Amino acid sequence: MRYLSSGESHGPQLTAIIEGVPAGLALTAEMINEELAIRQQGYGRGDRMKIETDQVQITSGVRHGITLGSPITLVIKNKDNKNWGQVMAIEPVTDCDYEIKKVPRPGHADLVGAMKYGHRDLRNVLERSSARETAIRVAVGAVAKQILKALDIEVISHVLQIGKVNVSNYPDTIALIKENLTHSPVRCVDESISIQMCQHIDEAKQKGDSVGGIVQVIAENVPVGLGSYVQFDRKLDAKLAAAFMGVQSVKGVYFGDAMMASSEFGSQVHDQIVYDQQFTRMSNHYGGFEGGMTNGMPIVIQAMIKPIPTLYQPLNSVHIETKEVCESMIERSDSCVVPAAGVVLESVLAYELAKEILEEFQSNQMSNLIEAVGQYRQEMKRF
Known part of the structure; x- marks a missing residue:
């Protein structure tokens, strides 16, 4: 399974084409829209979320609510595009009646992207590097979640820290996490x-500042043995770390209790093996991985999210033409994206797991995939 996405933040639409989804999977726009709605929530989001009410259109690969096995095309229209006229016009424009962006934001792709691709208007960079792109990634992840759901695999995220405020005691099962997330913005x-x-986010917003944090993403009932130890690039935890780092604002990834494990004796951090009708572990300090492979325990990943680089009290920068010191440009932005980043990372984890499963159990039909995974699970229990 693979996909490509396209589209700019204020362009006409975001698009993804997914290839390799088996035939026979139940899939509707409503299933995807539920995930898109969750991404738009979260305390600290900016005014853009008031404009966009993300709704996906499925334009190929699905008939009568069932996947066909052919490429699936997903489209999310950008409602805000109508307000951007010449700025985001596809056709050439003669007279530019808009501001050309010349002052890069520290912490963003603006300057390096312009240097790499030779742009003299930084909007050519910021439109694609914007986290608006994660909307289509969540749509793709929603498709992957339907594959996992058919295999009784569930994924969820929750926030551990925002700024300097953190939660130290939290449940370790998806059922209990769900139960406690109901009313938290x-x-x-x-x-x-x-x-x-929320108070910490308000404080940052009043100062024209932003805050980051840490999210935890969990997957349960993942089959044993996904990934491989035989080559470095087949280790699934390495693939997941790379995929997580590909999400805007993610600056660090660790599995299980890695922060604790790095400072304790080995006797305190290795997950002891026990047998109770099947092999399992007494603890899950390694977050569900050993030797680059899933070991049957829940996958547990933490991601560190940096503060959004667009500030309403901007930092100093340098004009790319005059080379004069001046304040960096201001784009409409959020004060905190940590909760939304967790939702995006759920989608990333779901996609990578579904992709790995489809590589391990090659199948063109969902019924065959379900049967193959079921048989494999029974074999692993009998080992």
Whole structure:
């Protein structure tokens, strides 16, 4: 399974084409739109979320709510495009009646992207590097989630930290996390900490600043043995780390209790093996991986999210033409994207898991895939 996405932040639409989804999977726009709606939520989001009500159109690969096995095309229209006239026009324009962006933002792709591709208007960079692209990635992840759901695999995210406010006690099962996320605007399982996180975001917003944080993403009931130890580029945890780092604003990834494990004795961090009708572990310090392969325990990944680089109290920068010191440009932005980043990372994890499963159990039909994975699980239990 593979996909490509295209589209700019304020362009007409975002598009993805997914190839390799088996035939026979139940899939509707409504299933995808549910995930897109969650991405748009979260305390600290900016005014763009008030404009866009992301709805996907499935324009190929699905008939009567069932996948055909042919490429699936997903389209999300950008409602805000109508307000951008000449700025985002596809055809050539003669008289530019808009501001050409010349002052890059520290922490963003603006300057390096312009240097690499030879652009003299930084909008040519910021439109594609914008986190708006994650909307279509969530749509792709929603398709992957339907594949996983058919295999009884579930994925969820929750927020561990925003700025300097963190939650130290939280459940370790998806069922309990779901139960405690119901009313939190920041997707934190602790109600009192959730309130403190919102207050911290408000403080940053009042200062024209932004805050980052840490999210945890979990997958349960993942088959044993996905990935491989035989080559470095087949290790699934390495693939997941790379995929997570490909999400805007993610600056660090670690599995399980890696931060603790790096400072403790080995006897305290290795997950002891036990047998109770099947092999399992007494703990899950390694977050579901050993030797680059899933070991049957829940996959647990933490991602560190940097503060958004667009600030309403901008930092100093340098004009790309005059080379004069001046304040960096301001684009409409969020104060905090940590909860939304968690939703995006759920989609990334779901896609990578579905892709790995489809490589391990090659199948053109969902019924055959379900049967093959079921048989494999029974074999692993009998080992």
